[in-house]
Amino acid sequence: MAVLQLRDVSKSYGQGSRRVDAVRDVSLDVDHGEVVALEGPSGSGKTTLLALAGALLSPTSGEIFLDGDNVTRYGARARTRYRRDRVGFVFQGSNMVPFLTARENLLVVGSFGGSDRSAIRHRADELLEQLDLGAVRDQIATRLSGGERQRVAIARALMRDPSLLLVDEPTASLNFELGTRVVDALLSEVHRRQKACIMVTHDDRMARLSDRIVEIRDGRILSERPLS
Template identity: 55%
Template sequence: MTATLRVSNLSKTYGSGDHAVHAVRNVTFESDAGSFITVVGPSGSGKTTLLAMVGALLQPTEGVIELDGRDVSRLSGRQQAQFRREGVGYVFQSNNLIPYLTARENLLLMRTISGKNGREGRERAEQLLDELGLTSRADAVATELSGGERQRVAIARALMNDPRVVLVDEPTASLDSERGKQVVESLVREVKGRNKLGIMVTHDMAMAEMTDRILEMRDGEMTERNRPSIPDASA
Protein backbone atom coordinates (compact mmCIF):
# COMPACT_ATOMS: atom_id res chain seq x y z
CA MET A 1 0.00 0.00 0.00
CA THR A 2 1.26 3.43 -0.89
CA ALA A 3 1.33 6.10 1.75
CA THR A 4 0.30 9.56 0.79
CA LEU A 5 0.73 12.54 3.04
CA ARG A 6 -1.49 15.55 2.53
CA VAL A 7 -0.93 18.56 4.78
CA SER A 8 -3.53 21.30 4.35
CA ASN A 9 -3.58 24.79 5.84
CA LEU A 10 -1.63 23.65 8.87
CA SER A 11 -0.95 26.20 11.62
CA LYS A 12 0.44 26.10 15.12
CA THR A 13 0.28 28.97 17.56
CA TYR A 14 2.00 28.61 20.92
CA GLY A 15 0.52 30.67 23.74
CA SER A 16 -2.09 33.36 23.22
CA GLY A 17 -2.70 37.11 23.24
CA ASP A 18 0.44 39.21 23.44
CA HIS A 19 2.54 36.10 23.98
CA ALA A 20 1.31 34.21 20.94
CA VAL A 21 4.03 32.70 18.74
CA HIS A 22 2.85 31.75 15.26
CA ALA A 23 5.34 28.94 14.77
CA VAL A 24 3.70 27.40 11.67
CA ARG A 25 1.42 29.43 9.41
CA ASN A 26 -0.95 27.97 6.89
CA VAL A 27 1.36 25.31 5.50
CA THR A 28 0.15 23.11 2.64
CA PHE A 29 2.06 20.36 0.84
CA GLU A 30 1.69 16.79 -0.38
CA SER A 31 4.02 13.87 -0.66
CA ASP A 32 3.86 10.32 -1.97
CA ALA A 33 5.37 7.19 -0.53
CA GLY A 34 8.95 6.60 -1.56
CA SER A 35 9.55 10.32 -1.49
CA PHE A 36 12.08 11.96 0.77
CA ILE A 37 11.61 15.66 1.56
CA THR A 38 14.06 18.01 3.19
CA VAL A 39 12.89 20.99 5.22
CA VAL A 40 15.37 23.84 5.54
CA GLY A 41 15.10 27.27 7.12
CA PRO A 42 16.59 29.47 9.83
CA SER A 43 16.48 28.66 13.53
CA GLY A 44 13.02 29.31 14.94
CA SER A 45 11.27 29.11 11.56
CA GLY A 46 8.98 26.26 12.66
CA LYS A 47 10.72 23.13 11.31
CA THR A 48 10.59 21.04 14.49
CA THR A 49 7.03 22.19 15.19
CA LEU A 50 5.98 21.01 11.73
CA LEU A 51 7.62 17.61 12.21
CA ALA A 52 6.01 17.16 15.63
CA MET A 53 2.56 17.77 14.17
CA VAL A 54 3.11 15.35 11.28
CA GLY A 55 4.19 12.74 13.84
CA ALA A 56 1.06 13.32 15.95
CA LEU A 57 3.15 14.51 18.89
CA LEU A 58 1.70 17.99 18.82
CA GLN A 59 -1.87 19.08 18.16
CA PRO A 60 -2.23 21.59 15.31
CA THR A 61 -4.04 24.85 16.05
CA GLU A 62 -5.63 24.64 12.61
CA GLY A 63 -5.46 22.48 9.54
CA VAL A 64 -5.44 18.84 8.54
CA ILE A 65 -2.74 16.18 8.24
CA GLU A 66 -3.94 13.21 6.23
CA LEU A 67 -1.95 10.03 5.90
CA ASP A 68 -3.47 7.48 3.54
CA GLY A 69 -6.70 9.42 3.79
CA ARG A 70 -6.79 9.32 7.59
CA ASP A 71 -6.60 12.55 9.59
CA VAL A 72 -3.82 11.81 12.06
CA SER A 73 -4.35 15.01 14.03
CA ARG A 74 -7.85 13.95 14.97
CA LEU A 75 -7.35 10.37 16.08
CA SER A 76 -8.65 9.24 19.44
CA GLY A 77 -6.05 9.10 22.22
CA ARG A 78 -5.65 5.38 21.78
CA GLN A 79 -5.38 5.46 17.99
CA GLN A 80 -2.90 8.30 18.27
CA ALA A 81 -0.72 6.29 20.65
CA GLN A 82 -0.78 3.35 18.27
CA PHE A 83 0.08 5.57 15.31
CA ARG A 84 3.04 7.09 17.18
CA ARG A 85 4.29 3.66 18.18
CA GLU A 86 3.86 1.80 14.91
CA GLY A 87 3.35 4.35 12.17
CA VAL A 88 6.13 6.82 12.81
CA GLY A 89 9.87 6.67 13.38
CA TYR A 90 11.30 9.78 15.00
CA VAL A 91 14.83 11.02 15.38
CA PHE A 92 14.82 14.12 17.54
CA GLN A 93 17.38 16.90 17.62
CA SER A 94 18.47 15.54 20.97
CA ASN A 95 18.65 11.82 20.40
CA ASN A 96 17.37 10.58 23.78
CA LEU A 97 18.79 7.08 23.95
CA ILE A 98 18.24 5.16 27.16
CA PRO A 99 21.62 5.76 28.83
CA TYR A 100 21.92 2.48 30.76
CA LEU A 101 21.29 0.25 27.76
CA THR A 102 23.70 -0.75 25.02
CA ALA A 103 23.29 0.33 21.41
CA ARG A 104 21.73 -3.03 20.57
CA GLU A 105 19.42 -2.99 23.60
CA ASN A 106 18.20 0.48 22.63
CA LEU A 107 17.08 -1.01 19.30
CA LEU A 108 15.59 -4.20 20.73
CA LEU A 109 13.56 -2.17 23.20
CA MET A 110 11.49 -0.88 20.25
CA ARG A 111 10.36 -4.40 19.40
CA THR A 112 9.35 -4.96 23.00
CA ILE A 113 7.37 -1.75 23.06
CA SER A 114 5.37 -2.65 19.97
CA GLY A 115 4.82 -6.17 21.27
CA LYS A 116 6.81 -7.87 18.52
CA ASN A 117 9.62 -9.77 20.07
CA GLY A 118 11.67 -12.60 18.74
CA ARG A 119 14.00 -13.46 15.93
CA GLU A 120 12.72 -11.07 13.30
CA GLY A 121 13.41 -8.15 15.60
CA ARG A 122 16.90 -9.35 16.44
CA GLU A 123 17.74 -9.77 12.76
CA ARG A 124 16.42 -6.33 11.95
CA ALA A 125 18.53 -4.84 14.77
CA GLU A 126 21.69 -6.52 13.46
CA GLN A 127 20.94 -5.36 9.92
CA LEU A 128 20.47 -1.75 11.01
CA LEU A 129 23.56 -1.81 13.24
CA ASP A 130 25.51 -3.00 10.23
CA GLU A 131 23.99 -0.48 7.81
CA LEU A 132 24.80 2.39 10.12
CA GLY A 133 28.33 1.21 10.84
CA LEU A 134 27.65 0.35 14.48
CA THR A 135 28.29 -3.38 14.66
CA SER A 136 31.56 -2.96 16.54
CA ARG A 137 29.86 -0.63 19.06
CA ALA A 138 26.67 -2.69 19.51
CA ASP A 139 27.54 -3.78 23.05
CA ALA A 140 28.65 -0.36 24.25
CA VAL A 141 26.36 1.35 26.75
CA ALA A 142 24.86 4.57 25.35
CA THR A 143 26.90 6.76 27.72
CA GLU A 144 30.09 5.25 26.24
CA LEU A 145 29.15 6.20 22.69
CA SER A 146 30.27 9.37 20.93
CA GLY A 147 27.68 11.96 19.94
CA GLY A 148 27.77 10.78 16.33
CA GLU A 149 27.44 7.13 17.34
CA ARG A 150 24.47 7.96 19.54
CA GLN A 151 22.89 9.82 16.66
CA ARG A 152 23.28 6.77 14.42
CA VAL A 153 21.75 4.49 17.09
CA ALA A 154 18.80 6.91 17.29
CA ILE A 155 18.35 6.62 13.51
CA ALA A 156 18.53 2.82 13.62
CA ARG A 157 16.03 2.81 16.47
CA ALA A 158 13.60 4.98 14.51
CA LEU A 159 13.68 2.44 11.68
CA MET A 160 13.26 -0.66 13.86
CA ASN A 161 9.49 -0.94 13.66
CA ASP A 162 9.39 -0.36 9.91
CA PRO A 163 7.28 2.82 10.26
CA ARG A 164 5.34 4.34 7.34
CA VAL A 165 6.68 7.80 8.10
CA VAL A 166 10.25 8.60 9.08
CA LEU A 167 10.84 12.03 10.65
CA VAL A 168 14.40 13.13 11.29
CA ASP A 169 15.45 16.42 12.82
CA GLU A 170 19.06 17.39 12.08
CA PRO A 171 20.33 13.81 11.78
CA THR A 172 23.81 14.84 10.71
CA ALA A 173 24.49 17.65 13.19
CA SER A 174 27.08 15.70 15.18
CA LEU A 175 28.54 13.77 12.26
CA ASP A 176 31.47 14.59 10.02
CA SER A 177 30.56 15.09 6.37
CA GLU A 178 31.54 11.59 5.22
CA ARG A 179 29.57 9.92 8.04
CA GLY A 180 26.70 12.35 7.51
CA LYS A 181 26.54 11.42 3.86
CA GLN A 182 26.44 7.71 4.72
CA VAL A 183 23.66 8.26 7.22
CA VAL A 184 21.53 10.19 4.74
CA GLU A 185 22.23 7.51 2.13
CA SER A 186 20.93 4.88 4.58
CA LEU A 187 17.82 6.96 5.19
CA VAL A 188 17.26 7.47 1.45
CA ARG A 189 17.68 3.73 0.85
CA GLU A 190 15.21 2.93 3.63
CA VAL A 191 12.61 5.42 2.41
CA LYS A 192 12.89 4.40 -1.27
CA GLY A 193 13.42 0.68 -0.76
CA ARG A 194 10.53 0.27 1.64
CA ASN A 195 8.26 2.87 0.13
CA LYS A 196 8.06 5.07 3.19
CA LEU A 197 7.52 8.79 3.53
CA GLY A 198 10.61 10.60 4.75
CA ILE A 199 10.96 14.14 6.06
CA MET A 200 14.33 15.44 7.22
CA VAL A 201 15.25 18.79 8.71
CA THR A 202 18.80 19.89 8.01
CA HIS A 203 20.94 23.00 7.71
CA ASP A 204 23.33 21.13 5.46
CA MET A 205 22.56 21.78 1.79
CA ALA A 206 24.82 18.95 0.65
CA MET A 207 22.55 16.56 2.58
CA ALA A 208 19.41 18.28 1.32
CA GLU A 209 20.57 17.79 -2.27
CA MET A 210 20.51 14.02 -1.72
CA THR A 211 16.72 14.05 -1.25
CA ASP A 212 13.89 14.47 -3.76
CA ARG A 213 12.61 17.83 -2.78
CA ILE A 214 13.51 20.83 -0.64
CA LEU A 215 10.90 22.86 1.21
CA GLU A 216 11.91 26.04 2.95
CA MET A 217 10.40 27.40 6.15
CA ARG A 218 10.64 31.10 6.93
CA ASP A 219 8.77 32.67 9.87
CA GLY A 220 6.41 29.69 9.89
CA GLU A 221 5.57 29.86 6.19
CA MET A 222 6.63 27.26 3.68
CA THR A 223 7.83 27.68 0.13
CA GLU A 224 9.13 25.15 -2.38
CA ARG A 225 12.77 25.76 -3.01
CA ASN A 226 13.76 25.49 -6.61
CA ARG A 227 17.04 23.79 -7.25
CA PRO A 228 19.55 25.20 -9.64
CA SER A 229 18.28 23.77 -12.92
CA ILE A 230 20.17 20.84 -14.30
CA PRO A 231 20.84 21.30 -18.02
CA ASP A 232 18.34 19.22 -19.97
CA ALA A 233 20.21 16.67 -22.07
CA SER A 234 17.32 16.29 -24.50
CA ALA A 235 17.15 20.03 -25.30
Protein backbone atom coordinates (compact mmCIF):
# COMPACT_ATOMS: atom_id res chain seq x y z
CA MET A 1 0.00 0.00 0.00
CA ALA A 2 1.26 3.47 -0.89
CA VAL A 3 2.01 5.81 2.03
CA LEU A 4 -0.02 8.64 0.53
CA GLN A 5 -3.09 8.09 -1.61
CA LEU A 6 -5.07 10.91 -3.18
CA ARG A 7 -8.39 9.80 -4.68
CA ASP A 8 -10.20 12.17 -7.08
CA VAL A 9 -9.21 15.15 -4.99
CA SER A 10 -10.55 18.58 -5.96
CA LYS A 11 -10.19 21.94 -4.27
CA SER A 12 -12.01 25.15 -5.19
CA TYR A 13 -11.50 28.54 -3.62
CA GLY A 14 -14.27 31.16 -3.47
CA GLN A 15 -17.75 30.97 -4.86
CA GLY A 16 -19.87 31.90 -7.86
CA SER A 17 -18.08 33.98 -10.48
CA ARG A 18 -15.06 34.22 -8.15
CA ARG A 19 -14.61 30.50 -7.89
CA VAL A 20 -11.16 29.14 -8.73
CA ASP A 21 -10.79 25.41 -9.32
CA ALA A 22 -7.23 25.10 -8.07
CA VAL A 23 -7.03 21.27 -8.00
CA ARG A 24 -9.26 19.07 -10.16
CA ASP A 25 -9.81 15.34 -9.80
CA VAL A 26 -6.27 14.49 -8.85
CA SER A 27 -5.46 10.87 -8.02
CA LEU A 28 -1.90 10.15 -6.97
CA ASP A 29 -0.03 7.53 -4.92
CA VAL A 30 3.33 8.12 -3.31
CA ASP A 31 5.22 5.09 -2.06
CA HIS A 32 7.76 4.40 0.69
CA GLY A 33 11.15 5.77 -0.27
CA GLU A 34 9.83 7.74 -3.21
CA VAL A 35 10.33 11.39 -4.14
CA VAL A 36 7.67 12.61 -6.55
CA ALA A 37 8.47 15.92 -8.22
CA LEU A 38 5.34 17.93 -8.77
CA GLU A 39 6.12 20.19 -11.69
CA GLY A 40 4.07 22.96 -13.25
CA PRO A 41 3.96 26.68 -13.94
CA SER A 42 2.96 29.25 -11.36
CA GLY A 43 -0.74 29.04 -10.51
CA SER A 44 -1.14 25.42 -11.61
CA GLY A 45 -2.18 24.22 -8.13
CA LYS A 46 1.06 22.79 -6.74
CA THR A 47 1.01 24.52 -3.37
CA THR A 48 -2.69 23.80 -2.96
CA LEU A 49 -2.04 20.11 -3.57
CA LEU A 50 0.69 20.08 -0.91
CA ALA A 51 -1.60 21.87 1.54
CA LEU A 52 -4.29 19.25 0.93
CA ALA A 53 -1.87 16.36 1.47
CA GLY A 54 -0.70 18.03 4.69
CA ALA A 55 -4.28 18.61 5.94
CA LEU A 56 -3.71 22.37 6.00
CA LEU A 57 -6.72 22.55 3.68
CA SER A 58 -9.70 20.23 3.27
CA PRO A 59 -10.60 19.07 -0.22
CA THR A 60 -13.88 20.20 -1.77
CA SER A 61 -14.32 16.59 -2.84
CA GLY A 62 -12.30 13.39 -2.90
CA GLU A 63 -10.37 11.48 -0.26
CA ILE A 64 -6.85 11.45 1.12
CA PHE A 65 -5.27 8.47 2.89
CA LEU A 66 -2.01 8.32 4.81
CA ASP A 67 -0.78 4.87 5.83
CA GLY A 68 -4.31 3.70 5.04
CA ASP A 69 -6.06 6.20 7.34
CA ASN A 70 -8.68 8.44 5.79
CA VAL A 71 -7.37 11.90 6.63
CA THR A 72 -10.42 13.56 5.07
CA ARG A 73 -12.57 12.19 7.90
CA TYR A 74 -10.44 13.68 10.67
CA GLY A 75 -11.85 16.37 12.95
CA ALA A 76 -9.92 19.48 13.90
CA ARG A 77 -7.86 17.89 16.69
CA ALA A 78 -6.90 14.84 14.70
CA ARG A 79 -5.81 17.08 11.83
CA THR A 80 -3.60 19.11 14.17
CA ARG A 81 -2.01 15.94 15.47
CA TYR A 82 -1.59 14.64 11.93
CA ARG A 83 0.24 17.81 10.84
CA ARG A 84 2.47 17.71 13.90
CA ASP A 85 3.36 14.03 14.03
CA ARG A 86 2.96 12.48 10.61
CA VAL A 87 3.93 15.18 8.13
CA GLY A 88 7.15 17.15 7.71
CA PHE A 89 6.77 20.48 5.93
CA VAL A 90 9.47 22.39 4.11
CA PHE A 91 7.84 25.54 2.82
CA GLN A 92 9.25 28.33 0.71
CA GLY A 93 11.38 30.64 2.80
CA SER A 94 12.45 27.79 5.14
CA ASN A 95 11.04 29.71 8.21
CA MET A 96 13.80 29.07 10.74
CA VAL A 97 14.13 30.80 14.07
CA PRO A 98 16.75 33.44 13.12
CA PHE A 99 18.58 33.81 16.46
CA LEU A 100 19.01 30.11 17.11
CA THR A 101 21.76 27.93 15.69
CA ALA A 102 21.19 25.26 13.06
CA ARG A 103 21.20 22.61 15.76
CA GLU A 104 18.91 24.56 18.09
CA ASN A 105 16.44 24.95 15.25
CA LEU A 106 16.19 21.15 15.20
CA LEU A 107 16.02 20.76 18.98
CA VAL A 108 13.11 23.21 19.18
CA VAL A 109 10.98 21.09 16.90
CA GLY A 110 12.01 17.87 18.55
CA SER A 111 10.89 19.05 21.96
CA PHE A 112 7.25 19.81 21.14
CA GLY A 113 5.97 16.33 21.89
CA GLY A 114 8.17 15.98 24.98
CA SER A 115 10.09 12.82 24.09
CA ASP A 116 13.31 12.32 26.00
CA ARG A 117 15.97 14.94 25.52
CA SER A 118 18.98 12.80 24.84
CA ALA A 119 17.04 10.99 22.10
CA ILE A 120 16.14 14.35 20.56
CA ARG A 121 19.78 15.51 20.66
CA HIS A 122 20.95 12.27 19.16
CA ARG A 123 18.44 12.54 16.35
CA ALA A 124 19.36 16.17 15.64
CA ASP A 125 23.08 15.37 15.46
CA GLU A 126 22.49 12.38 13.23
CA LEU A 127 20.41 14.45 10.80
CA LEU A 128 22.95 17.30 10.81
CA GLU A 129 25.67 14.81 9.97
CA GLN A 130 23.69 13.08 7.23
CA LEU A 131 22.69 16.37 5.62
CA ASP A 132 26.32 17.50 5.64
CA LEU A 133 25.71 20.22 8.22
CA GLY A 134 28.04 19.00 10.96
CA ALA A 135 30.50 21.85 10.39
CA VAL A 136 27.86 24.58 10.69
CA ARG A 137 25.65 23.11 13.39
CA ASP A 138 26.49 25.83 15.93
CA GLN A 139 26.11 28.74 13.54
CA ILE A 140 23.23 31.17 13.96
CA ALA A 141 20.58 30.57 11.31
CA THR A 142 21.00 33.99 9.69
CA ARG A 143 24.69 33.24 9.06
CA LEU A 144 23.97 30.10 7.08
CA SER A 145 24.05 30.08 3.28
CA GLY A 146 20.85 29.54 1.31
CA GLY A 147 21.71 25.91 0.57
CA GLU A 148 22.59 25.22 4.20
CA ARG A 149 19.34 26.79 5.33
CA GLN A 150 17.33 24.57 3.01
CA ARG A 151 19.14 21.50 4.29
CA VAL A 152 18.43 22.54 7.90
CA ALA A 153 14.77 22.95 6.92
CA ILE A 154 14.77 19.38 5.57
CA ALA A 155 16.48 18.06 8.70
CA ARG A 156 13.95 19.89 10.83
CA ALA A 157 11.05 18.43 8.88
CA LEU A 158 12.48 14.95 9.56
CA MET A 159 12.98 15.48 13.31
CA ARG A 160 9.65 13.99 14.33
CA ASP A 161 10.02 11.03 12.01
CA PRO A 162 6.97 11.75 9.78
CA SER A 163 5.64 9.33 7.16
CA LEU A 164 5.27 12.07 4.61
CA LEU A 165 7.55 14.93 3.62
CA LEU A 166 6.06 17.88 1.73
CA VAL A 167 8.57 20.24 0.18
CA ASP A 168 7.65 23.42 -1.70
CA GLU A 169 10.21 24.88 -4.14
CA PRO A 170 13.29 23.97 -2.07
CA THR A 171 15.71 25.30 -4.67
CA ALA A 172 13.86 28.45 -5.76
CA SER A 173 16.51 30.85 -4.43
CA LEU A 174 19.55 28.68 -5.20
CA ASN A 175 21.84 28.33 -8.18
CA PHE A 176 21.98 25.01 -10.01
CA GLU A 177 24.91 23.59 -8.09
CA LEU A 178 23.53 24.40 -4.64
CA GLY A 179 20.04 23.35 -5.70
CA THR A 180 21.39 19.99 -6.83
CA ARG A 181 23.06 19.47 -3.45
CA VAL A 182 19.81 20.20 -1.64
CA VAL A 183 17.78 17.84 -3.83
CA ASP A 184 20.46 15.13 -3.60
CA ALA A 185 20.37 15.40 0.20
CA LEU A 186 16.58 15.24 0.19
CA LEU A 187 16.59 12.14 -2.01
CA SER A 188 19.14 10.28 0.06
CA GLU A 189 17.23 10.95 3.30
CA VAL A 190 13.90 9.91 1.78
CA HIS A 191 15.46 6.72 0.43
CA ARG A 192 17.36 5.93 3.62
CA ARG A 193 14.34 6.53 5.84
CA GLN A 194 11.73 5.16 3.44
CA LYS A 195 9.55 8.26 3.66
CA ALA A 196 7.09 9.35 1.00
CA CYS A 197 7.91 12.77 -0.41
CA ILE A 198 6.34 15.30 -2.73
CA MET A 199 8.70 18.01 -3.91
CA VAL A 200 7.16 20.95 -5.73
CA THR A 201 9.33 22.61 -8.33
CA HIS A 202 9.07 24.51 -11.56
CA ASP A 203 12.66 23.69 -12.46
CA ASP A 204 12.81 20.63 -14.71
CA ARG A 205 16.51 20.08 -13.95
CA MET A 206 15.61 19.60 -10.28
CA ALA A 207 12.55 17.51 -11.10
CA ARG A 208 14.71 15.16 -13.14
CA LEU A 209 16.74 14.27 -10.03
CA SER A 210 13.63 12.77 -8.39
CA ASP A 211 12.12 9.28 -8.71
CA ARG A 212 9.04 10.32 -10.69
CA ILE A 213 7.80 13.51 -12.30
CA VAL A 214 4.14 14.43 -12.13
CA GLU A 215 3.23 17.39 -14.31
CA ILE A 216 0.31 19.53 -13.27
CA ARG A 217 -1.48 22.16 -15.39
CA ASP A 218 -4.56 24.12 -14.36
CA GLY A 219 -5.07 21.80 -11.39
CA ARG A 220 -5.00 18.58 -13.38
CA ILE A 221 -2.35 15.92 -13.74
CA LEU A 222 -1.07 16.15 -17.30
CA SER A 223 1.51 13.38 -17.34
CA GLU A 224 3.66 11.10 -15.21
CA ARG A 225 7.21 10.09 -15.97
CA PRO A 226 9.10 7.49 -13.92
CA LEU A 227 12.82 8.21 -13.71
CA SER A 228 14.35 5.35 -11.76
